[in-house]
Amino acid sequence: MSVADALWRFPSAMMAWRNLGRNRMRTALAALGIVIGVVAISSLGMAGVALQQQATSNLGSLTNQVSVSAGQDSDYDGVTEEQVEEIRSIITDAEVIPQKTNSTTVSSRGQEAYVSVTGVTDAAALYDVSRGTAPERLQTGALISNSTAQQLGLELGDPVEYDGHLYRIRGFIDSGSGFGPGGGRGELVVPISGLADQDHYDSVTIIADSGDAATETADTLEEHFNTDGRDEEEVLRVSSYASVQENIGSFLNTLQLALLGIGGISLVVASVAILNVMLMSTVERRGEIGVLRAVGIRRGEVLRMILTEATFLGTLGGLVGATCSLAVGAVMFQVVAGDPAGVLQWASARYLLYGFAFAVFASVLSGLYPAWKAANDSPVEALRG
């Protein structure tokens, strides 16, 4: 028994398959509409995921941090020792790291680099080093950013000068992250004693366990320092990156919805194309369907046959579309995140499934009316043509 004979056991599927094969060009064009719709919806969805992951990985551990500096209502030009103690007394479950900052020009072998200078004791908590070490109690040496070290040809153990003191380089700071203190500029980290002529701390970084804890810490500090009775004042400026991430996150969510919306519209357009194709082909086959009804094929069977056609179209278009989207997604992840395999994780791969499911659903939906119309056509009228 041949494949065709076996298929014949499922007459609706068999008839639908043969009908689609009759006008391959039209079938291909209808499926192409679906393919475009699926590619649009899947790849726009995956683009959203790629952007979101990119943004999150750029912010990295910074989302756990709260940064405190002097506010506009402060009597001082920095955060005072007393205020740091006060912060330490109310924030017990997080590290509190006061810093003093300045900027200077570092020179070596005739090369100069403008860097920001940070005086801090607990360097280990704030900095990741690619070579050397970041001590928990920085008292003698210095850390310098990778890029600056390369620019000046500095090695571990080389001396750098700041404010008349020499410091030996103990580690190179990983300058991978784009955000964070210092921005893209080079950075020099020295013991806090190196900036002793500055009375107050320029900022205090508090490192919490999580983004949520950081937000909570920020709220606690706001309430403690910036609420005097019923008045709002800003003694300390408290900022947390968690809220930045939240903002970016909600922006990206909106963006993703908009992208999916655009994809959805193209799928609606594709469904209308299928509706049109199905309607055309049932109108064309009106006489044939009349014969089917005359020889005793039930209305439900005619309905099923045409719905099966629409389902095949949707499945075909959906499969091709999902395959194309996978390729598009891999390219997108390569460009945005530098890793094409990222497309395979569920967060983005599910958009392939959504696209496919939507394609089949939309096709069946747009097959309903033509199928219903063909099934309920009077056989006499249909045969008269």
Add this chain to the structure above:
Amino acid sequence: MSVIELDDVVKRYESGAQTVTALKGVDFHADRGEMVTIIGPSGSGKSTMLNMIGLLDTPTSGSVRLDDHDVTDFTEDELTEERRTNLGFVFQDFHLLPMLSAVENVELPSVWDTSVDRRDRAIDLLKRVGLGDRLDHTPDELSGGQQQRVAIARSLINEPDILLADEPTGNLDQDTGRTILEEVTRLKEEENIAVVAVTHDEQMLDYTDRTVRIVDGVIQS
């Protein structure tokens, strides 16, 4: 006993303000093993009458009896069921499905009945109409006469009691028409069925057992 009977059948078509009465009280019957030919001028109501006999349409008034059962008030689904089990149709322009082979076309009326395997009967019927060597040909690979033979085989697949044919030789030349009529006559006797045919073809009268003439919706006796 008649296998199909029309009793005082009236069929009116209302389109807007105009009313056309295509059948004006028609009585008709056909028996097993009998070939009845309906003749009459164009527009006299022949096709309309055949549609009543074929349970494709329902009368405005009067009654239709199939095998002594009143089917006048049957629903569309019940009529479909009766058509599949008791009636066979042959059309002027064959109406084979172009994407199916000859044997698949013959099987078509029975394929949704998964309980029965009609492949053997389909092959047998095609052999009996002389197309045993054309089983896997599609309609566009067959001549008009061959296509009509496939259509006849298809009409008999479900072992009907009645074969209905609206101008079955209308699209065929004289000689081919004659062989088709011989085929139908032979099968009518072999299967003991009633054949009701509408025609303009004079030579069909050579094969018919009885002729019914209709003029302007009224049977002339």
